[in-house]
Amino acid sequence: MYCGYSKACGTKGKVDGDKVEEEGEKGSMFEIFEETRIGNMVLKNRIVRSATWENRATEDGFVTDELIDFTSELAQGEAGLIITGISYVTEEGKNIFRQTGIHRDECIPGLKRLTDEVHRQGGRVAAQLVHGGGRSLVLQPAKPLLAPSDMVGEFFGTAPSRAMTLDEIESVKEAFHGAALRTKEAGFDAVELHAAHGYLLSQFLSPLCNRREDEYGGNLARRARFVTELIGEIKEAVGTDFPVLMKVNGDDFVDGGLKASDAAEMTTLFEQAGLDAVEISGGLFGPDRIPKELTRRSARKPEEGVFFLPQAQEFRGRINIPIILVGGIRALEMIEGLLSEEKVDYVAMSRPFIREPQLVKRWKSGDRSPSTCQTCGRCSLKAFRGHKLQCYRRKKTNLMV
Ligand SMILES: Cc1cc2nc3c(=O)[nH]c(=O)nc-3n(C[C@H](O)[C@H](O)[C@H](O)COP(=O)(O)O)c2cc1C
Ligand code: SF4
Structure with a gap:
């Protein structure tokens, strides 16, 4: 059993309370169904349900x-860790209608019922926190959305965004701290910051969206500063043992956007600030801007269809914290390949769990056939339009052949 810190740490041993008893062996293969830990969170396997918004909260969160x-x-269904759909940290940062809120103390009792x-069921659950930035809902048409720099809807629909003041940066950071504390109080096992897909934190990291000329924009370290400070302050608030994860873009997949090498370099700063694990994704999303990488169908050979593996390899060797990889993972053989070669520490899936919430249990019981999700993207389109999260694949199509 590993502590979850692979390659660089490579500790193999038994989890005993807060300690990992070392067995001395380094560099062995990772196995799917082995117990690992991230911070004080013990996970029963290396499969994560990636955050997927459910459209199932009340209108007020x-x-x-x-x-x-x-x-x-x-x-x-026995996934090692479930990451909730994006939960908003302030009303103005909300980005879907029936999104879960974690912006007020009044949300805690409902969230506690969920974690209980x-x-x-013997599971572990992390809350994913977001501020939508320039991708937020336009709740007050006269008021521009908050973003690192002025934008007139170039990337994210038609709503204009305006550059945040330094006071607004502080107040959004405070909103994240408050939400992280509520996460812990509501009984979650970890918190994940959403710094991918073109939401506010991702916009700060991206050279395309962040054109500031103050200490929060410019070179790599300055663009990373908002997020680096945020991680440090959240760790201070929730305590060093409470795991803080973050989802980042390995690549924005847009000309002039964030590229893998810079994203990996920024993650070294996040690690120094106290980040416990990084989930690698990609794409500066928007309702009409889903990267083709997310709509193409699974490849036939294991590993071929894993969207962001080349980007994840840029992170390997530069950081010591566990890497969680999401995107296109559909088959047990793919997962075995990724883990046995220690390319990543954990794998995450979203759509396969929409189609089959109990996929891991099925695999564990011996039925090794791949997920029947065809990566057709209909669930995403429906969810963007406010429909409840579920598989919308047409019954009679036979796209698997
Ligand atoms: C309907 C839907 C909702 C999603 N909601 C979120 C979300 O709340 N937070 C997030 O980080 N990613 C979200 N994603 C992206 C997924 O977590 C995942 O990164 C992406 O779908 C690629 O993984 P997959 O190929 O396993 O689906 C969503 C994806 C879908 C299809
Ligand atoms: S609608 Fe398509 S992409 Fe979504 S879960 Fe169903 S098969 Fe997978």
């Missing part, structure tokens, strides 16, 4: 029974 039932089914249910 409170947890509903249907959201709890939905998450409970996932927990019964996951724990009752």
Whole structure:
């Protein structure tokens, strides 16, 4: 068993309370169904349900029974870690209609019911926190959205965004701290910051969206400064043992956007600030800007269809914290390949769990056939339009052949 810190740390041993008893061996292969830990969170396997918004909270962000039932089914499916759909840290940073809120103390009791249910099923659950930035909902048409720099809807639809003042940067950081503390109080096992897909934190990291000329823009370290400070301050607030994860773009896939080498370099700064694990994704999203990488179908050979593997390899060797890789992972053989060669420490999936919430349990029981998700993208289109999260694949199509 590994502590979850692979390659550079490579500790193999037994988890015993807060300690990992070392067995001395380094560099062995990772296995899917082995216990690992990230911070004080013990995970029963290396498969993560990547954050996927559910469109199942109330209009004002409170947890509903249907959201709890939905998450409970996932927990019964035995993924090592479930990451919730994006939860907003301030009203103005909300970006979908029936999104879960974590912006007020009043949200805590509902969230606690959700974490209790996951724990009752033996699962682990992290809350994903977001500020939508220039991708937020336009709640007050006269008020521009907040972003690192002025934008007139070049990337994210038609709503104009304006550059945040230094006071606004401080107040958004405070909103994230408050939300991280609520995450812990509500019984979550970890928190994940959403710094990918063109939301506010991702916009700060991207040279395309961040054209500031002050200490929060310019070179790589200055663009990373907002997020680096945020991680340090959150760690101070929640305590060093409470795991802080972050989802980042390995590549924006847009001309002039963030590239893998810079993203990996920035992550060394995040690690120094206290980050416990990084999830690698990609794409500066928008309703009409889903990168083709996310819509192409699974490849036939294991590993061929893993979207962001080349980017993840840029991170390997530069950082010591665990790498979680998401995007296009559909088959047990793919996962075995990625882990046995220690290319990544954990794998994450989103759409396969929409189609089959109990996929891991099925694999564990001996049915090794790949996910029947065809990466057709219909669930994304429906979810963008506000429909509830579920598989919308047309019954009669046979795209697998
Ligand atoms: C309907 C839908 C909702 C999503 N919601 C989120 C989200 O809330 N947070 C996030 O980080 N990514 C979100 N994603 C992206 C996924 O987490 C994942 O990165 C992407 O779908 C690629 O993984 P996959 O090929 O396993 O689906 C969403 C994807 C889909 C299809
Ligand atoms: S709608 Fe398509 S992409 Fe979404 S879960 Fe179903 S098969 Fe997969």
